[in-house]
Amino acid sequence: MEKLLFTGGTGFLGANVKPLLDKDYEVTTIGITDRDMIPANLAKEVPELPCKYDIVLHAAGKAHVYPKTPKERQAFYDINLMGTINLCKALDKVGVPHSFIFISTMSVYGSEPGKNDTEETRTLIGDTPYADSKIKAEEFLLDWSKKNGVILTILRPALLAGKGAPGNLGAMVNGIKTGKYLSIAGGKAQKSMLMAEDIARLVPLVADKGGIYNVCDKHHPTFGELEASIAKQLGKKAPISIPYWLAKCAALVGDVVGDRFPLNSARLKKMTASSTFSSEKARKELRWEPLDVLASFKI
Known part of the structure; x- marks a missing residue:
């Protein structure tokens, strides 16, 4: 059984992915939680690894936070970039793996909404600390992997769905559960999404091949479809929909009030602008068929 080192294996992604990986690999997790098998803060140290690994799945990273201070901005680079560099230094000491799989983000393409875009039709122009730190980590890994064979x-990946989803999807689930969620303009905006467990299904397909892939399902569900699915699973009524102009007024208030308010202009834009990407390259080259998010997402 191949040895797989998994960073970020005790978080949301790990909870959805590790049980599937355990069936085919000898999985070791490394990270900062007390559940990690190798305790290490990759942002601050080069850890001592016990052995050489066949595959590394590097999913640890910082996301889902809007930085307000220079220190918070720097944290993205410490965790996403320096964490990657320190991990590779540790691998250099014990012998580099056969395969390295890096979980990046579609945010590297910038904030302009996608229109079924491919890897070739978009350039890496993401300038938020999250996106830029991921771009720089990608660049480092391209050079490191080439040098080391x-x-x-x-x-x-697109927006990840699965049990315990964080970020906007988690907020939607919690809002509908507590009755504090309002749909906006009928929830017509489409979003590319990916079931988190699809990452596990992709590992054996890419381990001996490599490449750069957008990964998402083919349906690109609307907010309205997600809202209806979540409400049905929770036994709740579909959330009330408010017109865009009213949401815009509320968002302007949020811009002034700050994080104490649930909506601002940036979040409103994300909730009302369709953004879709194509996973055709991954489906064609890897013979991978993504799970349908609407059919598979269970709370």
Whole structure:
């Protein structure tokens, strides 16, 4: 059984992915939680690894936070970039793996909404600390893997769905559960999404091949479809929909009040602008068929 080192294996992604990986690999997790098998803060140290690994799945990273201070901005680079560099230094000491799989993000393409875009039709112009730190980590890994003869895969997932989803999807679930969620303009905006467990299904497909892939399902569900699915699972009524102009007024208030208010202009834009990407390259080259998010997402 191949040895797989998994960073970020005790978080949201790990909870959805590790049980599937355990069936085919000898999985070791490394990270900062007390559940990690190798305790290490990759942002601050080069850890001592006990052995050489066949595959590394590097999913640890900082996301879902809007930085307000220079220190908070720097944290993205410490965790996403320096964490990657320190991990590779540790691998250099024990012998580099056959395959390295990096979980990046579609945010590297910038804030302009996608229109079923491919890896070739978009350039890496993301300038938020999150996106820029991921771009720089990708660049480092491309150089490191070439120098060391490592098969590198960069997966750029869409919005991840699964049990315990964080970020906007988690907020939607919690809002509908507590009755504090309002749909906006009928929830017509489409979003590319990916079931988190699909990452596990992709590992054996890319381990010996490598490449850079957008990964998402083919349906691109609307907010309205997600809202209806979540409400049905929770036994709740579909959330009330408010017109865009009213949401815009509320967002302007949020811009002034700050994080104490649930909506601002940036969040409103994300909730009302469709943004879709194509996973055709991954489906064609890897013979991978993504799970349908609407059919598979269970709370």
